Amino acid sequence: AFADSGAGVELLEIAWRPGGAAIVEMVEMVYGLNLKHIHLAAQLGLDVGLLVQRREEAFGYMTFPKKHLATQTLYVTRVHLPPLQHMATLKSHKVPVAGDIASGEFYCYKDSLGSFVFCGDREQVSRDVNYLNAHYLVQVAPEYQP
Incomplete structure (x- = not known):
């Protein structure tokens, strides 16, 4: 779902695909639309x-994929997540923990090295995304020693 210049909404894509991001969840947060239910109803021929x-002015997401080009298994050795109270528009996030596998195919944003959803004031969303980009760190190595 995307807003047009008249602040309306157009459903442009309903898909379940590898990669992606928390788009379905984000659309529900911002517009109150459950795309999974809408998709099912459309498949059943229901109107x-x-x-x-619209509940929020702006939204965005960041997803950090696994190291899919690695030639060996890599493990998360350290995660540095900046203080969450500095990101007022952060609505949901999922981060790996030390010992998680950091390499391999990236099938879904839920299987990543970090996934973050932001909603709120446009300028604040931009600040929060930039803050996270500057301060979020996941270190990986071929071995993990607890």
Whole structure:
């Protein structure tokens, strides 16, 4: 779902695909639309009236994929997550823990080296995304020693 210049909503894609990001969750946070239910209703031929109520001005996400080009198994050895209270627009996140496998195929944003969703004021979302980008760190190595 994307807003057009008239602040309306157009459903441009409903898909489940490798990679991606927390788009389904983000659309529900921002517009109150459950894309999984809408997709199911469309497959069943049901006409679903859409009640769209924009709840947030802006949204964004960051997903850090696994090291998919690695030739050996890599493990997370350290995760540095900056203080969350400095990111007021961060609505959800998932980060790995030391010992998790950091290499291999990247099938879904839930299987990554970090996934973050931001919603709120446009300038604050931008600040929070930049802050996270500057301060989030995942170190990996071929061996993990607890």
